[in-house]
Amino acid sequence: MRHLTRALSILFMVIPLAHASDASDLVDKDWIEIDSPNFRVVTEQPEAVARRMIVDLENLRYISNRVRGAQSLDGPPLTIVAMGRSSFSTLGLHKNLAGVFSLSRYGYAALARIEDYATSADTSDWARATILHEYHHFLMHYSPETTSYPRWYDEGMSEYWSSLVIQDGMAWFGHPVEGSGREAWLVDRMGRVDLDTKWLFNTTRLKFDETRSGTADTARFYARAKYAIHYFNSSPELRRQLAHYLRLHNMGLSEDQAVRFAFKKSYAELDSDMRNYVQRHLTARGFSTGKDGLDLPQVPVKVTKLDRAATYAVLADVVPRFAKGDRKVAKELIETNLKLHPDDAKANAIAVNRGVVDDGMARLATLLQRYPNDPVLLAARAESLRMTAVAMRDTGTPGWEALLEEARPLYRRAIQADPGNSLAYYGLGYLYTLAPDSGPAQEGIAVLDTVVIYEPAPGSFRALAQLYLRNHALPEALKSMRSAVAFGAAGDHPLDALWMENLELLADMESSATPAGAGLRYKSEAVYEGALADGKPHGKGKWTRLNGSYYEGDFVHGLPSGHGKLVSERGVAYEGEFVEGMAHGKGRITFPADSKMVSYEGGVDAALPAGAGVLVTKEGRLETTFLRGEAHGEGTFVPAGGSAPIRGKWLYGDYQWPAADNVVFTGGIDADGRRHGMGWCHAAASPKIEPCRYKDDRRVAEDAEDD
Numbered sequence: 169m170r171h172l173t174r175a176l177s178i179l180f181m182v183i184p185l186a187h188a189s190d191a192s193d194l195v196d197k198d199w200i201e202i203d204s205p206n207f208r209v210v211t212e213q214p215e216a217v218a219r220r221m222i223v224d225l226e227n228l229r230y231i232s233n234r235v236r237g238a239q240s241l242d243g244p245p246l247t248i249v250a251m252g253r254s255s256f257s258t259l260g261l262h263k264n265l266a267g268v269f270s271l272s273r274y275g276y277a278a279l280a281r282i283e284d285y286a287t288s289a290d291t292s293d294w295a296r297a298t299i300l301h302e303y304h305h306f307l308m309h310y311s312p313e314t315t316s317y318p319r320w321y322d323e324g325m326s327e328y329w330s331s332l333v334i335q336d337g338m339a340w341f342g343h344p345v346e347g348s349g350r351e352a353w354l355v356d357r358m359g360r361v362d363l364d365t366k367w368l369f370n371t372t373r374l375k376f377d378e379t380r381s382g383t384a385d386t387a388r389f390y391a392r393a394k395y396a397i398h399y400f401n402s403s404p405e406l407r408r409q410l411a412h413y414l415r416l417h418n419m420g421l422s423e424d425q426a427v428r429f430a431f432k433k434s435y436a437e438l439d440s441d442m443r444n445y446v447q448r449h450l451t452a453r454g455f456s457t458g459k460d461g462l463d464l465p466q467v468p469v470k471v472t473k474l475d476r477a478a479t480y481a482v483l484a485d486v487v488p489r490f491a492k493g494d495r496k497v498a499k500e501l502i503e504t505n506l507k508l509h510p511d512d513a514k515a516n517a518i519a520v521n522r523g524v525v526d527d528g529m530a531r532l533a534t535l536l537q538r539y540p541n542d543p544v545l546l547a548a549r550a551e552s553l554r555m556t557a558v559a560m561r562d563t564g565t566p567g568w569e570a571l572l573e574e575a576r577p578l579y580r581r582a583i584q585a586d587p588g589n590s591l592a593y594y595g596l597g598y599l600y601t602l603a604p605d606s607g608p609a610q611e612g613i614a615v616l617d618t619v620v621i622y623e624p625a626p627g628s629f630r631a632l633a634q635l636y637l638r639n640h641a642l643p644e645a646l647k648s649m650r651s652a653v654a655f656g657a658a659g660d661h662p663l664d665a666l667w668m669e670n671l672e673l674l675a676d677m678e679s680s681a682t683p684a685g686a687g688l689r690y691k692s693e694a695v696y697e698g699a700l701a702d703g704k705p706h707g708k709g710k711w712t713r714l715n716g717s718y719y720e721g722d723f724v725h726g727l728p729s730g731h732g733k734l735v736s737e738r739g740v741a742y743e744g745e746f747v748e749g750m751a752h753g754k755g756r757i758t759f760p761a762d763s764k765m766v767s768y769e770g771g772v773d774a775a776l777p778a779g780a781g782v783l784v785t786k787e788g789r790l791e792t793t794f795l796r797g798e799a800h801g802e803g804t805f806v807p808a809g810g811s812a813p814i815r816g817k818w819l820y821g822d823y824q825w826p827a828a829d830n831v832v833f834t835g836g837i838d839a840d841g842r843r844h845g846m847g848w849c850h851a852a853a854s855p856k857i858e859p860c861r862y863k864d865d866r867r868v869a870e871d872a873e874d875d
Contacts, residue, residue: 324393543586
């Protein structure tokens with residue numbers, strides 16, 4: 169089970185950091201909290217630094233919302249824990265991280281490493297750029313319209329807007345940031361400026377490892393992203409093109425197609441134009457800050473000295489959100505915070521949600537007797553029930569449905585008590601991803617529409633699409649599937665592109681069209697060529713979109729029905745039966761070369777594998793039954809590596825392995841027929857089911873990466 173967060177980071181090229189011994193080294197400093205209307209900065213840096221920092225943050229928020237053409241949502245102040253180098257090293261984070269931002273079911277927060285922060289707004293400074301970079305991620309993502317940003321766009325925008333300096337009545341963006349070293353990574357070994365936009369635009373993941381090549385690639389990526397955005401901000405026409413590119417990306421187009429349609433240039437031509445701009449025409453962008461311009465407001469600020477208990481409360485809430493490999497400090501913070509606040513609802517909820525206490529359910533039940541309407545406790549109790557139910561469901565353990573139904577009203581009560589409780593929205597929304605028909609469609613839509621602000625996972629958009637279809641709202645369902653494809657752009661969910669394409673086809677068929685040549689032209693600019701009856705496709709014909717996607721086959725009274733072939737420009741194709749516009753019946757699906765899937769043949773419902781079928785992946789061949797696109801039932805898997813066939817039960821896409829080493833693993837199979845990937849472990853002598861990961865048939869750390 170994957171929990172997705174919008175955690176973003178920037179590279180800080182410095183010497184390695186030594187790790188402090190424990191959490192007390194972090195807490196035993198002079199911590200202060202400084203509050204403004206939109207921020208809560210907690211730091212052990214001097215008060216003057218904190219004051220300057222919070223004014224810089226308020227200025228960027230105000231300017232960005234005025235200039236960028238997009239508004240961030242209102243909400244509780246963003247908590248930022250800003251630390252010096254020695255404090256930051258205590259956390260056990262990667263030594264090259266300077267900051268990290270998280271927007272997830274637990275809300276939003278940021279960590280930033282700052283040192284020698286500038287005391288004046290007119291000075292370019294790396295520490296300021298770090299914290300403004302992290303905040304700009306928040307501005308972009310915490311917005312009314314959930315938008316997918318390609319990685320280069322996301323990081324490049326944050327790099328560009330974090331270069332803010334205010335000089336002589338002007339707010340400037342685009343000047344080099346002192347100490348960042350970005351410009352050095354724009355040139356190759358021959359000293360030539362090289363932005364390599366094909367590599368840049370198609371990079372979706374960065375390795376924050378400690379290898380020389382990984383460090384260099386990451387530094388190069390940030391430098392190129394910054395100056396690509398710099399180029400696109402240099403004229404109104406280029407800004408228009410960039411906005412069009414982002415719209416196309418969010419319509420589900422592949423990167424190459426979005427670039428081709430928006431910029432009308434090849435990657436090589438873009439490289440040439442950007443190189444010329446960087447070498448000859450580099451221009452900062454400025455805005456007047458006076459009354460006839462932006463008219464920057466005065467920022468009211470309140471400073472509070474934090475005692476030990478208050479410091480633990482803040483750090484125990486924020487730091488665990490970012491603890492990946494080394495959780496020692498996070499665990500110590502949570503445990504000590506609980507000792508200092510044994511009856512506090514939030515302290516207990518954090519301990520339960522993070523799995524630090526063994527008596528979580530009993531602890532929450534006791535506290536709920538004292539505080540029956542506390543939204544934090546209600547959501548935490550519901551989450552415990554949900555997580556237990558999901559583990560039971562995924563491993564075939566009976567009784568999980570009752571736990572979900574017990575959790576549902578608790579989530580509703582938490583939302584009623586606190587409409588801003590993101591964890592309650594997430595949990596209730598998750599119930600609809602498991603079973604879209606399990607509750608009122610309108611409630612599911614409202615909840616999931618909030619969930620995707622915090623965790624925009626493709627599965628949530630998929631569930632939204634199903635709920636919209638239940639409500640006969642095809643345009644909204646299509647928009648949801650476009651988002652599913654855009655947020656899953658790394659290729660992890662290739663079937664989403666096929667379902668999206670089927671809805672694109674259906675939406676055109678239900679819209680008005682005008683005669684054009686030997687067929688019809690739709691408002692989407694797609695065209696139909698073929699037989700017509702009463703002005704609608706009827707008989708043999710072909711529907712083609714501008715991006716090259718098409719359907720060719722039988723039509724009946726304006727809808728694909730009978731036999732046909734649907735091909736997505738992303739390379740996924742279905743050929744088989746259609747019923748009333750949707751891929752349904754028997755058919756064959758093929759996948760692009762870069763997908764883990766190769767082909768599927770068998771039953772299909774709403775463009776997803778359903779019923780008996782055979783799925784061929786790069787790991788092997790699986791013959792079983794399918795439920796909403798996932799293997800579910802008895803089946804046989806033949807590993808691609810040549811090992812013996814594996815027979816048994818599949819549950820919601822995972823294989824339930826026979827007990828080995830006294831543990832039953834429900835998870836994946838690799839090409840050599842071995843336990844692999846993230847799944848569930850259940851020891852024979854214990855009722856406890858816990859998440860676990862295998863690699864090469866050995867149990868490894870949960871946060872270890874798969875090959």
